[in-house]
Amino acid sequence: MRPPARCATASASSWLRGGDGSVAGVAHALAGTQAALAVLPLGTFNYFARGLNMPEDPEAAARAILDGQPHDIRVGTLNGRVFLNNVAIGLYPAILEEREASYARFGRYRLLAHLASLRTILRFQAPHRMELYQDETRMRIRTPMLFVARSAYQLDQFGPEGGEAISDDRFVVFLAHQQTRLGFLRLAWRLIRKRVDHGRDVIVSTPRRLAVAVRGRRQIPVALDGEKLKMKLPLRIQLNDHALRVILPPDKAGALK
Incomplete structure (x- = not known):
């Protein structure tokens, strides 16, 4: 897993910039503690931040975090x-591998993610x-x-x-x-x-x-x-x-x- 692009701790909150994979890594460390995780939606899809109703604009999200409140949620674990x-x-990890290759060559764009999915399906095993x-x-x-x-x-x-x-x-x-x-x-x-x-x-x-x-x-x-x-x-x-x-x-x- 790639390390978060930026992670700092202020008082009882951890502020994180990164995609869902980076956020999950920090969430693993914070689960069960009193520290609250605040997420800026600066990844490719930002499903977790958007699921928390965070604005997609980074400045608006930062203001929402400063004015926000802590809330406990249940998260899943895979082999701990x-x-x-x-x-x-199955097919989805293969799609991710193709997607990362496209990102490395052309940059991180959502359209590339969809094209990677199509290429992987066409090579289906x-x-x-x-x-x-x-x-x-x-x-x-x-x-x-x-x-x-x-x-x-x-x-x-x-x-x-x-x-x-x-x-x-x-x-x-x-x-x-x-x-x-x-x-x-x-x-x-x-x-x-x-x-x-x-x-x-x-x-x-x-x-x-x-x-x-x-x-x-x-x-x-x-x-x-x-x-x-x-x-x-x-x-x-x-x-x-x-x-x-x-x-x-x-x-x-x-x-x-």
Whole structure:
């Protein structure tokens, strides 16, 4: 994980400039402490900051932080490591690898992220054979991608429902049905148009915890809040035992999912 571009501590708050991956790294250190995390939205997508209702303009966000109030939230962990928005295996980590290569060559632009997604889908390889334990349920499935969401804001951006499950301290798990390049292109188009069909395109569940094993693998590339890393299997995903204290803009605490 890249270090934050800037991180300073003032009184009981930690101010952070960086993308969601950098924010997650600091959140891991602060969870369970009295220090409050204040985030300036200066990354590529800023899902976490936007989910906190922070203005996208940095100056406006800084003013909102100064006038804001602390609020405790529940965050997810992957094998003990804090994440804020999502965890994914399969096609999505490959998309991140392609995206980072594009960023290194041309700069960090959202359009490049979407083009990287398209290129990765066109190079799509074989699906994984996964064994999942969701709460007390066991499931075997052949799928090219598993996506676990903890951000109601990010879910709303792409159309799939699940905000109520997030508020109920659950995860929203998506298992892709599609097995071909053409199928994934169609799914990507439906995501853009916010017309994903939960029965036709993806299997959706809302567990409080899950474990994932992949046939024939001891470790696997994982996408964790936009950062790509390799982790040993099985993957164990659950809510962190300790709350994370964050700074919310004035009068926004009631709107947080």
